[in-house]
Amino acid sequence: MPDPQNPHFSLTGMPTHDSTADRISMVIPDEAGGVMDYAHAMAERMGNARVLGYRKDLEVDGDAVLLHVSGYGYSRYGAPFHLLNWVKRNKPRMKRFGVFMHEAYAVSNRITSSVFWVWRAQRYIASQLARESEFWISNTHYIHDWLETQAGHLPHLWMPIYSTVGELSGLPAVREKKLIVFGTAPVRVNTWRAGGEALFRWAAASGLEIHDIGSPVKDPDIAALLKSHGVIEHGRLSVEAISALMRTATYGVVAYSPHDVAKSGIFGSYCAHGAVPVLLSPNTGAYDGLAPGVQYLKGIPPADPSPAEVARMSRAAFDWYQGHSIAATCDPIEALLRPKKM
Numbered sequence: 001m002p003d004p005q006n007p008h009f010s011l012t013g014m015p016t017h018d019s020t021a022d023r024i025s026m027v028i029p030d031e032a033g034g035v036m037d038y039a040h041a042m043a044e045r046m047g048n049a050r051v052l053g054y055r056k057d058l059e060v061d062g063d064a065v066l067l068h069v070s071g072y073g074y075s076r077y078g079a080p081f082h083l084l085n086w087v088k089r090n091k092p093r094m095k096r097f098g099v100f101m102h103e104a105y106a107v108s109n110r111i112t113s114s115v116f117w118v119w120r121a122q123r124y125i126a127s128q129l130a131r132e133s134e135f136w137i138s139n140t141h142y143i144h145d146w147l148e149t150q151a152g153h154l155p156h157l158w159m160p161i162y163s164t165v166g167e168l169s170g171l172p173a174v175r176e177k178k179l180i181v182f183g184t185a186p187v188r189v190n191t192w193r194a195g196g197e198a199l200f201r202w203a204a205a206s207g208l209e210i211h212d213i214g215s216p217v218k219d220p221d222i223a224a225l226l227k228s229h230g231v232i233e234h235g236r237l238s239v240e241a242i243s244a245l246m247r248t249a250t251y252g253v254v255a256y257s258p259h260d261v262a263k264s265g266i267f268g269s270y271c272a273h274g275a276v277p278v279l280l281s282p283n284t285g286a287y288d289g290l291a292p293g294v295q296y297l298k299g300i301p302p303a304d305p306s307p308a309e310v311a312r313m314s315r316a317a318f319d320w321y322q323g324h325s326i327a328a329t330c331d332p333i334e335a336l337l338r339p340k341k342m
Helices: 034-046 081-093 114-132 141-152 185-206 222-229 239-244 267-273 308-321 324-339
Strands: 011-014 024-029 048-055 065-069 096-101 135-138 157-158 180-181 210-215 234-237 249-253 277-280
Touching: 024 034, 034 048, 034 065, 034 210, 034 267, 034 324, 065 081, 065 324, 096 114, 114 141, 135 141, 141 157, 157 324, 180 185, 180 239, 180 267, 185 210, 185 222, 185 249, 210 239, 222 308, 239 267, 239 277, 249 267, 267 277, 267 308, 277 308
Parallel strands: 024 048, 024 065, 065 096, 096 135, 135 157, 180 210, 180 249, 210 234, 249 277
Antiparallel strands: 011 048
């Protein structure tokens, strides 16, 4: 993975040969995060591909370009008009141009929220980027369904986010009584807050060992909470070490709405390893082929599920993931970027 301390990066996946004739450029927000990890995994899978942090003077002449769109990564208010202008200016020199819409637009009814004032601009940018493309990809059905009204005449794919910390070819026969909270520090802080004491009571009653994986939590209240409950804090680990922990864990917890959890690499990583996801959210709907009590637990259970129930949900989450594993995702996208090579 690239060095997140480097504010400007331009790293290349391992090329299959020296020619740049069929080179792919993945353009992403110029910052570390889930989109960066996702794009690097994709570039490595495809070969002769590079990941470029966006700049206005970025040159991609002759490349097949996949633009990874997350509006707030490109603009403070999530409406990067400059990005749309860059696409229009550079598209004639690209071999192919596609858009992966990680996020399209936000909505808020609160007049005090900046989203209330800019969501129409966000939606305009997203729709125009899709229309400028030769194909587009979305990771949730609600984005996919909306984009179909804007650019449904173009080739398009629905692809929930895959795991960037490994995936299993089959489920292990035995799991340990472990519960994992994984992700960036802000996501984990939200998860610990959403879970609260109820999460720790359930873990204690069920004999679950609790593991926290990621950059150290700086919030003093949450840090004290973890220490007081004996949480094993691993800090940042290698991909191999994270995968080894997940393949033995029974549960993985995250505070995320089922409405858009398909765009979460954290959720994807739990499913890829067969750890039963526990979603902490007031939303109880079923989205993207996921349903509470089938592929995940909705909230902290009042009682520990039976081994048979755990095995059933583990299998269902793992099977759901297979349709958009890294191979199942990257191969059809590469076919769109390199149509003569696939």
